[in-house]
Amino acid sequence: MRERESPKAKRYARLVEQEKPKISLFSNVVRAFVTGGIICLLGETIRTYLLYLGLSQPLAGVWMSISLIFLASFLTGLGVYDEIGRFGGAGSAIPITGFANSIVAPAMEYRSEGAILGLAARLFIIAGPVIVYGLVSATGFGLLRSVFR
Amino acid sequence: MNKTFLLNNVYVEESASVVGPLEGAGPLGDLFDVVIPDIIYGESSFEKAERKMLLESLSLCLKKTNYKPEDIDLVLAGDLLNQLISANFAARELPIAFAGIFGACSAFALSVALGSLLIEGGHFERVIAGACSHHETAERTFRFPTELGVQRAPTAHWTMSGAGTVVLGKQGPVAVKEVTIGRVVDYGIKDASNLGAAMAPAAFDTLNLHLTNLGKRPEDYDLIATGDLGSIGQICLKHLLGDASLSSGNFTDCGLLVYSTAQDIHAGASGCAASACVFASYLYPLLTKGLLKKVLLIATGALFGQTTAQQKDSIPAVAHAVAFEKVG
Numbered sequence: 001m002r003e004r005e006s007p008k009a010k011r012y013a014r015l016v017e018q019e020k021p022k023i024s025l026f027s028n029v030v031r032a033f034v035t036g037g038i039i040c041l042l043g044e045t046i047r048t049y050l051l052y053l054g055l056s057q058p059l060a061g062v063w064m065s066i067s068l069i070f071l072a073s074f075l076t077g078l079g080v081y082d083e084i085g086r087f088g089g090a091g092s093a094i095p096i097t098g099f100a101n102s103i104v105a106p107a108m109e110y111r112s113e114g115a116i117l118g119l120a121a122r123l124f125i126i127a128g129p130v131i132v133y134g135l136v137s138a139t140g141f142g143l144l145r146s147v148f149r
Numbered sequence: 150m151n152k153t154f155l156l157n158n159v160y161v162e163e164s165a166s167v168v169g170p171l172e173g174a175g176p177l178g179d180l181f182d183v184v185i186p187d188i189i190y191g192e193s194s195f196e197k198a199e200r201k202m203l204l205e206s207l208s209l210c211l212k213k214t215n216y217k218p219e220d221i222d223l224v225l226a227g228d229l230l231n232q233l234i235s236a237n238f239a240a241r242e243l244p245i246a247f248a249g250i251f252g253a254c255s256a257f258a259l260s261v262a263l264g265s266l267l268i269e270g271g272h273f274e275r276v277i278a279g280a281c282s283h284h285e286t287a288e289r290t291f292r293f294p295t296e297l298g299v300q301r302a303p304t305a306h307w308t309m310s311g312a313g314t315v316v317l318g319k320q321g322p323v324a325v326k327e328v329t330i331g332r333v334v335d336y337g338i339k340d341a342s343n344l345g346a347a348m349a350p351a352a353f354d355t356l357n358l359h360l361t362n363l364g365k366r367p368e369d370y371d372l373i374a375t376g377d378l379g380s381i382g383q384i385c386l387k388h389l390l391g392d393a394s395l396s397s398g399n400f401t402d403c404g405l406l407v408y409s410t411a412q413d414i415h416a417g418a419s420g421c422a423a424s425a426c427v428f429a430s431y432l433y434p435l436l437t438k439g440l441l442k443k444v445l446l447i448a449t450g451a452l453f454g455q456t457t458a459q460q461k462d463s464i465p466a467v468a469h470a471v472a473f474e475k476v477g
Contacts, residue, residue: 003350004337004463012336012385016346019384021303028300076296085298092298101298109294112194126297 028089035088039095043068065096072097076104102126153362153470154328159265160321161473162275164429165209167202168422169284169310175408180430181311182209188285188310196234199283199310203228203239206312206429210277214316218244222273225264226314227256227280228421229287236281245277253450254348254377255331256280257313257425258469261446264317265325265471279314282420291341291455304343304381306419309407313425315433322437327363327445327472331355333452335465341458344466345382345416348449351466352378353389356447359470360395367396370472371441374432376424376448377404379416403427403448424448436475445472 003009046067050060075081081101085092092098106125110118124131166181173184183205190198203226211218224243227250228235240247252259260278267273287308288295317325334354338347352375360366367373367390378386379402387397406427407418428446435441449468458464 001332001334001354004335009336012350012389013338015388016338016343016381016385019346019381019388020343021381023303076298079296082296082298086300088298089300098298101296105294105296105298108296109289112196126293 031087032089032091035084035091036095037091039068039092039097043095068095068097069100072100073104076101077108099127099130102130151332151358151362152329153359154266154269156265156269156325156328158319159268159317159325160319160476161323161325161433162316162318162321163210163214164313164315164433165206165213166313166426166429167206167209167311168426169202171284171412172309172311172407172418172422172426175412177406177427177431180434181426182206182430185310188283195283195285195289196230199228199230199281199286199312200235200239202283202310203235203279203281203312203314204242206279206281206314207239207243207277210314210316216275216316221245221275221277221316223248223264223267223276225250225260225276225278227251227260229253229256229282229308230290235283235286239281250280252448252467252469253452254282254419254421254423255448255450255467255469256421257428258376258446258448258471259330259450261315261317261325261471262328262330262469265328268317268319275316275318277314277316279312280421280425281312282308282422283310284308284420285310287420301415302342304340304345304379304416306344306377306379306404306416307408307414308420309377309404309418309422309426311420311422311426313422313427313429315429322476323433324474324476325471326474327359327470329355329359329362329470331358331468331470333465333467335463337463339458339461339463341453341464343381344419344451344464345377345379346385347451347464348466348468349378349382349385349389351468352382352386352447352449353393355468355470356390356445357393357395359445359447359472367399370399370443370445372432372443373400373445373447374424374427375400375402376446376450376468377417377419378402378449379404379419381416382449406431432473436473439475442475443472444474445470
């Protein structure tokens with residue numbers, strides 16, 4: 001029975017909207033800021049330490065990224081990163097650690113369907129769109145730059 | 150059309166349930182027959198763990214009643230996965246006639262309803278009806294990989310891991326008295342993380358049909374248990390009941406009984422297991438002990454798939470009602 005467009009359905013949609021628990025934007029933003037801040041602080045600490053050890057600027061940056069990716073992947077494997085994500089939201093999804101999590105989580109999930117059709121085929125199920133639209137916008141930006149430089 | 154069937158010859162003989170560790174740690178934890186130690190249950194995949202729970206619950210039904218597989222005429226069972234793989238693959242291990250039932254989270258009520266009608270019609274002597282679901286398998290069928298760090302909406306349900314089964318026959322401590330098969334209702338809700346709101350109109354529609362057909366009021370039952378409407382869905386249902394001048398004082402929701410608030414589950418338990426396990430291990434014992442005399446179970450199901458959700462279609466829902474009554 002379709003009631004989708006009826007006045008009854010419209011009244012119901014208003015009721016549902018009204019009864020939905022409100023998400024506190026403020027507390028979500030604060031939690032994302034703190035979580036993202038901690039991750040960035042950790043990255044900066046690693047980078048500063050590597051510079052102190054005498055690594056060059058670019059090399060220290062690369063090793064810092066690798067360390068964070070390893071750490072996030074490891075925590076995903078231990079089943080901790082999804083808890084961090086549950087608390088931190090975008091704060092833990094946006095940094096490079098979130099990207100690592102989005103690769104490792106499907107890898108763990110689809111392992112049971114085999115190395116090729118499971119793991120490899122579905123590895124980018126979350127990160128894929130980010131990569132595709134990242135490449136598209138990078139190409140667009142590159143073209144614009146080559147015209148207007 | 151839209152009949153409510155009155156039954157005189159169908160009884161629930163026995164019940165059994167198997168649940169996951171999280172459900173075992175909840176308020177009803179001690180009541181379930183088996184709490185599995187970990188969510189993969191010694192198997193190589195979550196899908197295998199899910200069918201193992203269903204098979205174990207079926208075996209428990211046989212064990213408790215001392216029936217052999219040949220004493221059972223038919224098994225009716227359902228789950229949430231594509232091609233009903235949990236029920237179908239569990240049935241592979243059984244030398245019993247089997248029919249898979251899909252009703253999303255209403256599968257348990259639908260299995261019991263159809264099984265009861267088959268017995269009442271004189272076609273079968275004894276039927277096992279059941280349903281199962283598993284949190285991890287449902288997540289990968291409907292949502293994200295489980296280790297992905299995403300925030301769940303406050304309206305989101307937690308698909309329960311478990312399996313619940315009942316033996317239906319011609320004698321037993323609890324009678325199946327009334328059955329209403331529901332209509333599919335769609336009020337245009339599209340939010341797949343608010344299934345309670347999508348299902349509440351279906352629960353209302355079936356309940357209203359059931360009561361109108363029988364000339365009854367909600368107060369005529371000791372308890373009316375919805376399946377897995379959850380906190381938001383239950384509020385929506387109460388609004389709809391209020392608009393129709395029906396009371397909702399004796400309502401409960403199986404999905405709201407499974408977890409404690411400390412478990413941070415948001416809207417409550419969902420999945421076929423919610424109504425199946427709560428009925429098998431909580432409501433059925435209350436009936437046999439005589440603590441409840443008349444219980445109406447209305448299990449709801451959201452009949453959507455990941456494809457329809459991605460195509461931005463609204464969520465149709467269905468509810469089936471089965472009334473149980475203590476004998477004597």
